[in-house]
Amino acid sequence: MWxxxxxxxxxxxxxxxxxxxxxxxxxxxxxxxxxxxxxxELKERLSQLxxxxxxxxxxxxxEAVTMDDHAAKAFRRKRDSSMRVAARLVRDGxxxxxxxxxxxxxxxxxxxxxxGSLEGVDRPALAAVFPNSKxxxxxxxxxxxxxxxxxxxxxxxxxxxxxxxxxxxGVSRPRVGLLSIGSEDHKGNDLTREALPLLRxxxxxxxxxxxxxxxxNGSVDVIVCxxxxxxxxxxxxxxxxxxxxxxxKEAFGSSVPSKAGYLLARxxxxxxxxxxxxxxxxxxxxxxxxxxxxxxHGGSNANAIKNAIRVAAEFVEGGINEKIExxxxxxxxx
Amino acid sequence: MWxxxxxxxxxxxxxxxxxxxxxxxxxxxxxxxxxxxxxxELKERLSQLxxxxxxxxxxxxxEAVTMDDHAAKAFRRKRDSSMRVAARLVRDGxxxxxxxxxxxxxxxxxxxxxxGSLEGVDRPALAAVFPNSKxxxxxxxxxxxxxxxxxxxxxxxxxxxxxxxxxxxGVSRPRVGLLSIGSEDHKGNDLTREALPLLRxxxxxxxxxxxxxxxxNGSVDVIVCxxxxxxxxxxxxxxxxxxxxxxxKEAFGSSVPSKAGYLLARxxxxxxxxxxxxxxxxxxxxxxxxxxxxxxHGGSNANAIKNAIRVAAEFVEGGINEKIExxxxxxxxx
Numbered sequence: 128m129w130x131x132x133x134x135x136x137x138x139x140x141x142x143x144x145x146x147x148x149x150x151x152x153x154x155x156x157x158x159x160x161x162x163x164x165x166x167x168e169l170k171e172r173l174s175q176l177x178x179x180x181x182x183x184x185x186x187x188x189x190e191a192v193t194m195d196d197h198a199a200k201a202f203r204r205k206r207d208s209s210m211r212v213a214a215r216l217v218r219d220g221x222x223x224x225x226x227x228x229x230x231x232x233x234x235x236x237x238x239x240x241x242x243g244s245l246e247g248v249d250r251p252a253l254a255a256v257f258p259n260s261k262x263x264x265x266x267x268x269x270x271x272x273x274x275x276x277x278x279x280x281x282x283x284x285x286x287x288x289x290x291x292x293x294x295x296x297g298v299s300r301p302r303v304g305l306l307s308i309g310s311e312d313h314k315g316n317d318l319t320r321e322a323l324p325l326l327r328x329x330x331x332x333x334x335x336x337x338x339x340x341x342x343x344n345g346s347v348d349v350i351v352c353x354x355x356x357x358x359x360x361x362x363x364x365x366x367x368x369x370x371x372x373x374x375x376k377e378a379f380g381s382s383v384p385s386k387a388g389y390l391l392a393r394x395x396x397x398x399x400x401x402x403x404x405x406x407x408x409x410x411x412x413x414x415x416x417x418x419x420x421x422x423x424h425g426g427s428n429a430n431a432i433k434n435a436i437r438v439a440a441e442f443v444e445g446g447i448n449e450k451i452e453x454x455x456x457x458x459x460x461x
Numbered sequence: 462m463w464x465x466x467x468x469x470x471x472x473x474x475x476x477x478x479x480x481x482x483x484x485x486x487x488x489x490x491x492x493x494x495x496x497x498x499x500x501x502e503l504k505e506r507l508s509q510l511x512x513x514x515x516x517x518x519x520x521x522x523x524e525a526v527t528m529d530d531h532a533a534k535a536f537r538r539k540r541d542s543s544m545r546v547a548a549r550l551v552r553d554g555x556x557x558x559x560x561x562x563x564x565x566x567x568x569x570x571x572x573x574x575x576x577g578s579l580e581g582v583d584r585p586a587l588a589a590v591f592p593n594s595k596x597x598x599x600x601x602x603x604x605x606x607x608x609x610x611x612x613x614x615x616x617x618x619x620x621x622x623x624x625x626x627x628x629x630x631g632v633s634r635p636r637v638g639l640l641s642i643g644s645e646d647h648k649g650n651d652l653t654r655e656a657l658p659l660l661r662x663x664x665x666x667x668x669x670x671x672x673x674x675x676x677x678n679g680s681v682d683v684i685v686c687x688x689x690x691x692x693x694x695x696x697x698x699x700x701x702x703x704x705x706x707x708x709x710k711e712a713f714g715s716s717v718p719s720k721a722g723y724l725l726a727r728x729x730x731x732x733x734x735x736x737x738x739x740x741x742x743x744x745x746x747x748x749x750x751x752x753x754x755x756x757x758h759g760g761s762n763a764n765a766i767k768n769a770i771r772v773a774a775e776f777v778e779g780g781i782n783e784k785i786e787x788x789x790x791x792x793x794x795x
Binding site for chain 1: 592594605640641642650651672673674675676678689690692693696699700702703704705707723725729730
């Protein structure tokens with residue numbers, strides 16, 4: 128069983144969600160879990176959960192990075208933070224991957240510095256998974272690890288995203304698209320027009336330019352874009368679900384009361400929102416860094432943490448990093 | 462009363478929606494309408510609508526630009542297209558503004574060439590209006606007139622968008638934000654970091670960086686961004702509403718039947734979608750071009766066309782273009 132280090136101080140309700148998620152994952156045999164955080168508290172919580180026989184260890188870390196911390200400063204000043212200690216476990220071969228629901232910027236900075244990038248990767252990319260109307264998943268990357276990408280970065284994102292999708296979703300030839308503002312080749316900006324021929328040459332199942340609406344209609348599996356665009360796309364989606372939720376609430380509140388109908392609508396929307404919050408897909412992987420890093424949402428519950436642990440283990444098991452280095456070596460030789 | 466030229470061949474159901482919208486607008490005393498398109502057909506349709514006494518004229522145009530036409534080619538080859546004839550009416554002082562639901566790229570190309578830009582405007586911008594959860598409107602620009610914007614273009618978009626919002630929505634000091642990936646000043650890409658200090662100096666009610674989620678939460682009135690980002694944002698929103706619609710349909714279909722509840726949810730969502738399709742706000746104005754251009758959605762119905770005519774007249778009445786030239790002159794002297 129692979130060994131996954133869980134930063135126990137990341138979620139809004141840390142360490143409760145992390146400890147319970149670790150117990151669920153261990154009980155289901157998904158991985159061995161190393162919980163990283165304040166040892167006395169973690170011990171106490173674990174003891175309440177009848178977890179003595181489970182493959183869970185605790186590694187002490189005296190500090191925690193908060194959502195308000197500046198990423199680089201947090202890295203420099205909090206040397207004994209739970210996320211940094213977790214990253215060191217991977218660096219030292221004591222764990223195979225990390226799950227953290229902490230400050231996204233700080234997690235990215237920490238693992239980039241502590242673990243370093245894979246061979247052939249100029250910039251790692253954060254991939255988010257969106258639910259689509261076909262009941263499948265669409266992966267979008269980068270959603271914020273980098274801005275002002277160059278064409279060759281998008282090329283690397285395409286290779287990494289395709290491998291990730293192939294392994295995690297079990298699709299042999301996922302369709303890859305480049306996010307643009309029209310499907311014709313000449314539509315787009317300088318970046319997409321330069322990236323398009325590079326992506327076309329990769330030998331992937333590349334379907335060319337796709338548009339914003341394709342994020343949700345199931346016509347493409349992996350969408351590649353600069354991190355500024357991807358982050359805006361992610362946050363617009365989150366904001367829109369909120370807006371539609373209140374809209375439905377109002378609609379049901381102001382008219383003939385139909386409690387059952389409202390509950391149905393609300394639950395359907397909650398399901399969608401939950402999938403957007405990536406709890407079902409176990410967080411957003413940071414692709415291109417050594418080891419495996421799954422970044423979960425700050426609002427993650429135990430189930431989301433459990434899924435993040437599961438995906439991290441599948442990521443190691445599927446040899447995603449080895450595949451990325453292998454394919455990028457081919458690209459750079461071409 | 463202001464005189465608005467309506468390209469009668471733009472909507473998916475042209476010229477029916479245009480003719481009916483013109484009749485509704487004229488009947489409500491919103492404007493004098495000049496319908497531009499195939500005269501015999503327009504005459505025939507008008508005669509069926511008991512419109513003889515209304516301030517509606519017809520100007521003949523023998524060609525129509527289709528959604529499949531390439532913008533620049535359509536402009537060169539279809540010299541007698543309804544949109545080009547409508548633009549000439551404005552150029553020659555025979556109309557004050559244009560409404561077209563035709564091919565967006567072709568409308569933009571046509572009016573930019575025929576009418577030219579306002580003094581001080583390097584690039585016109587297309588503004589879309591999004592419904593927000595506070596029941597107000599959020600304007601986003603540019604949504605696709607330009608890509609690869611420079612910081613000074615965003616500066617001009619801010620000035621134009623603020624004036625438009627002020628006049629059309631009657632808000633004296635609309636809050637203006639710059640679309641970025643975090644509220645702190647250092648968050649963003651090269652473009653937003655360079656644009657931020659320029660926008661801050663404009664003397665607007667500028668609230669700094671805003672994020673994707675702010676498009677729908679009512680915390681800002683006017684959001685400025687490059688046209689690539691804005692177009693992706695618009696199309697993601699459209700795609701997401703579609704996805705949530707099918708999701709709700711499924712939820713109601715697969716569980717305890719609750720017809721009333723489903724209808725409520727569907728209607729609420731349709732209202733939201735309709736507002737996204739800009740029918741309530743009468744289309745997206747192309748700001749920065751001489752005359753007034755309202756670009757309506759291809760799927761517009763008569764009511765949407767009527768609203769576009771109303772907003773075009775309000776645009777002229779409010780002296781938006783004069784205000785834009787006046788304020789940009791101040792900016793360039795600063």
